[in-house]
Amino acid sequence: MIILITGASHTGKTLLAQRMLEKYRYPYLSIDHLKMGLIRSGITDLTPEDDDALTDFLWPVIREIIKTAIENRQNLIVEGCYIPFDWRQNLDERYLPFIRFLCLAMTDKYIENHFDEITGHESEIEARLINADCTISGLKEDNKRYINGFRNAGERVVLIDSDYERSIRELPDWQIPISNG
DSSP, X not given: OEEEXXXXXXXXXXXXXXXXXXXXXXXXXXXXXXXXXXXXXXXXXXXXXXXXXXXXXXXHHHHHHHHHHHHTTOOEEEEOSOOOTTXXXXXXXXXXGGEEEEEEEEOHHHHHHHHHHHHHTTTSSSOOOOOTXXXXXXXXXXXXXXXXXXXXXXXXXXXXXXXXXXXXXXXXXXXXXXXXX
16 A cells, blocks of 8 residues: 655645554655755755756656555555646556545645644654745645645645644545555
């Protein structure tokens, strides 16, 4: 089983992946770690700010990792924001039954009412560099882009509207098997 977790910045993707690792004992791959490894190694001249170009650059690698894990009957959580809206069209139909997709996004109301809390948790799992450019308007714009992009592609988007913890607790369990394979 592959669990794909994506969404806008600061939506708790990494926190959710960590919780799923603890619950299901599935390893997870942070696309941010892969991105930084490729950037720091000099394999690409892209920078962390090149979001659209990074999606185009990283998705073929991520897609093939997903296919390999499925072919080897391995479980994996893949977490990050570099998953294209049309990701399903890049995979043969035989792989799709083994993939569970989840996009997290916050409503404008949630961002307005919880901005300090959102930014206060930005290093909950990973030690992030504090992003001084993180603003309410920037978060709203980023979340709307994910909401519109994935909904237009026919994907379900989990909206965090009033209570993050409750939104996460209410996610489907997907009847994920406990053992590998």
